[in-house]
Amino acid sequence: VLGSTKIDDNLLDELEEMLFEADVGVKTTQELLDFLHKKVDEEEITDPQKIYELLRDQLKARLAKFSSEPNLQKDALTVMLIIGVNGVGKTTTIAKLARHFTKAGQKVLLAAGDTFRAAAIDQISIWGDRVGCEVIHGNEGGDPGALVFDAIHAAKKREVDILIVDTAGRMHVKANLMAELKKVQKIAEKESNGGPHEILLVLDATTGQNAVQQARLFNEALPISGLVVTKLDGTAKGGVLFAVEEQINAPVKFIGVGEKMDDLMPFNPEQFLEALFS
Amino acid sequence: SLSAKLSAVFDKLRKSGKLTEKDIDAALNEVKMALLEADVNFKVVKNFVKNVKEKAVGAEILSSLTPTQQVIKIVLDELTSLLGKERSKIQISPKKPTVIMMAGLQGSGKTTTTAKLGLYMRKEEKKNPILVACDIYRPAAIKQLQVLGDQLSMKVYAGEAGTRPAEIARQAIEHAREHDFDVVILDTAGRLHIDEQMMGEIKELKEVAQPHEVLLVVDAMTGQDAVNMAKSFNEMLELTGLVLTKLDGDARGGAALSIREVTGKPVKFVGIGEKASALEPFYPERMAQRILG
Ligand SMILES: Nc1nc2c(ncn2[C@@H]2O[C@H](COP(=O)(O)OP(=O)(O)OP(=O)(O)O)[C@@H](O)[C@H]2O)c(=O)[nH]1
Numbered sequence: 245v246l247g248s249t250k251i252d253d254n255l256l257d258e259l260e261e262m263l264f265e266a267d268v269g270v271k272t273t274q275e276l277l278d279f280l281h282k283k284v285d286e287e288e289i290t291d292p293q294k295i296y297e298l299l300r301d302q303l304k305a306r307l308a309k310f311s312s313e314p315n316l317q318k319d320a321l322t323v324m325l326i327i328g329v330n331g332v333g334k335t336t337t338i339a340k341l342a343r344h345f346t347k348a349g350q351k352v353l354l355a356a357g358d359t360f361r362a363a364a365i366d367q368i369s370i371w372g373d374r375v376g377c378e379v380i381h382g383n384e385g386g387d388p389g390a391l392v393f394d395a396i397h398a399a400k401k402r403e404v405d406i407l408i409v410d411t412a413g414r415m416h417v418k419a420n421l422m423a424e425l426k427k428v429q430k431i432a433e434k435e436s437n438g439g440p441h442e443i444l445l446v447l448d449a450t451t452g453q454n455a456v457q458q459a460r461l462f463n464e465a466l467p468i469s470g471l472v473v474t475k476l477d478g479t480a481k482g483g484v485l486f487a488v489e490e491q492i493n494a495p496v497k498f499i500g501v502g503e504k505m506d507d508l509m510p511f512n513p514e515q516f517l518e519a520l521f522s
Numbered sequence: 523s524l525s526a527k528l529s530a531v532f533d534k535l536r537k538s539g540k541l542t543e544k545d546i547d548a549a550l551n552e553v554k555m556a557l558l559e560a561d562v563n564f565k566v567v568k569n570f571v572k573n574v575k576e577k578a579v580g581a582e583i584l585s586s587l588t589p590t591q592q593v594i595k596i597v598l599d600e601l602t603s604l605l606g607k608e609r610s611k612i613q614i615s616p617k618k619p620t621v622i623m624m625a626g627l628q629g630s631g632k633t634t635t636t637a638k639l640g641l642y643m644r645k646e647e648k649k650n651p652i653l654v655a656c657d658i659y660r661p662a663a664i665k666q667l668q669v670l671g672d673q674l675s676m677k678v679y680a681g682e683a684g685t686r687p688a689e690i691a692r693q694a695i696e697h698a699r700e701h702d703f704d705v706v707i708l709d710t711a712g713r714l715h716i717d718e719q720m721m722g723e724i725k726e727l728k729e730v731a732q733p734h735e736v737l738l739v740v741d742a743m744t745g746q747d748a749v750n751m752a753k754s755f756n757e758m759l760e761l762t763g764l765v766l767t768k769l770d771g772d773a774r775g776g777a778a779l780s781i782r783e784v785t786g787k788p789v790k791f792v793g794i795g796e797k798a799s800a801l802e803p804f805y806p807e808r809m810a811q812r813i814l815g
């Protein structure tokens with residue numbers, strides 16, 4: 245795919261262009277190219293294939309080093325909180341997670357924690373129906389804290405394995421909305437044993453450098469335990485992930501690759517890099 | 523900030539009164555970084571910087587401006603002119619109704635913008651709009667538009683279950699003519715520009731509805747991929763304009779410049795919040811400031 249057959253400025257320019265167009269961003273791209281320049285000089289590398297390998301190794305090393313396995317409680321309720329800015333795919337991801345865990349033999353309950361947006365409760369209720377799990381919901385305009393409280397108690401009563409809580413999309417720069425989210429987390433913490441056990445930030449693969457700001461500010465408000473990157477079935481590469489990892493070092497647990505309930509995959513760094521280089 | 527970085531570059535400026543090519547190159551490298559950080563497409567940035575350099579080299583330093591201010595002024599003027607010097611409004615058709623079709627990727631804000639545009643056309647343009655629910659795929663998409671319509675006491679047309687989008691649009695336009703609605707706004711399903719079947723469907727929808735406006739709804743936080751998708755949508759549908767949404771966040775919105783460069787189409791509105799009233803006309807100078815940071 246990349247045209248240069250020898251190491252020269254052309255090859256490094258091509259790599260720079262590829263990284264920029266994949267949304268890797270200025271700072272990370274400069275660091276990577278400085279590193280490659282240094283290696284080429286120090287080790288007098290002449291084989292372009294070696295440069296690709298060096299780059300791939302560097303990128304791989306920047307992806308989170310923790311397990312990307314979901315944090316499931318043994319013999320106790322697992323609470324997952326799904327957060328992120330507007331329209332990134334939170335509700336659809338919850339449907340996919342519900343499907344994933346239900347297929348694995350877990351009993352899943354959903355909480356319609358978006359009490360604000362038009363037809364948000366309807367949307368998650370339809371998904372619950374399709375996946376075959378119940379949805380705890382209140383009235384549109386209700387308090388999300390109260391909804392989470394009720395959902396956790398319902399989850400315990402029904403001896404459910406996993407409770408997945410949907411939240412309204414919100415801009416990370418809106419203090420009042422971030423405060424509301426903190427309140428929901430505090431209630432979940434109080435009502436469940438050590439929960440939420442997963443706080444998943446959903447990022448849209450089409451997002452550019454703003455993803456770093458989103459990750460930083462959401463993480464300042466609540467401890468992000470993992471990421472879900474959606475819409476990777478499009479042409480966006482999601483390269484901003486490297487800069488995001490540098491900010492908050494949270495593992496990508498899943499990726500979204502479509503709009504159906506089965507369009508969820510565990511994160512595979514090799515495949516992600518393969519797509520980046522294609 | 524860019525000003526601080528440029529000032530650092532120009533602190534070494536000789537007292538020649540003219541900006542030399544070397545001074546400009548250093549300054550433009552800072553501008554290039556700023557635009558890339560703002561998500562302006564890489565190739566668009568290269569081209570932009572090349573054009574600005576031509577204007578800047580040899581530019582006399584105006585006595586009232588520092589070299590930093592001078593370069594920033596040239597860059598801002600160039601950005602503003604690229605983003606569209608004049609405000610571009612909705613084209614009202616001489617023969618009612620004016621049909622407006624929304625299009626775009628999943629989650630960009632089409633449904634919300636459909637309602638916002640309806641309110642705008644009623645309040646500012648004194649029209650009688652009807653909103654049309656052509657998204658038959660997303661769970662509760664039709665309900666979402668109906669709820670928004672109810673909140674605005676605005677009529678929403680929904681088809682019978684199983685009706686295809688093009689047919690829903692055809693029926694809605696007929697209904698509009700019969701009941702004296704002079705603006706028809708079609709909400710459509712989010713879709714990938716690489717999904718041949720869905721792109722074929724929206725192309726067919728356009729052929730049936732014959733819209734006077736085809737608006738691409740773009741999320742302000744969109745990165746480098748903005749050019750790929752905008753090009754595809756434009757080639758398939760021949761857009762008449764763009765709406766840039768979620769500008770109440772802190773995304774710099776460089777995608778606006780990239781898309782404008784690559785399609786030549788004007789940004790007609792910006793979304794600045796979730797409420798129906800959160801729609802504003804597009805101001806190129808403000809956007810230029812925001813992109814440049
Ligand atoms: N192609 C594709 N579309 C997706 C993916 N995930 C979600 N979507 C679509 O993105 C759109 C938005 O999804 P939602 O689940 O409503 O997003 P959200 O974050 O809950 O949105 P808000 O609650 O309004 O903030 C829908 O059209 C989904 O079908 C994905 O992985 N791929």
Ligand SMILES: Nc1nc2c(ncn2[C@@H]2O[C@H](COP(=O)(O)OP(=O)(O)OP(=O)(O)O)[C@@H](O)[C@H]2O)c(=O)[nH]1
Pocket residue numbers: 330331361413415626627628629630631632633634635657660663710711712713767768769770771792793794795796800
């Ligand atoms: N903060 C903010 N949120 C917005 C804006 N425009 C839309 N939204 C929100 O973004 C999310 C997605 O909006 P929708 O109107 O459902 O997007 P859509 O393009 O119709 O989504 P699909 O039909 O699934 O493709 C919702 O939570 C909206 O409230 C905006 O200008 N600012």
Ligand SMILES: [Mg+2]
Pocket residue numbers: 334335336358364410411412413
């Ligand atoms: Mg949602």
Ligand SMILES: [Mg+2]
Pocket residue numbers: 632633634657660663710711712
């Ligand atoms: Mg919609």
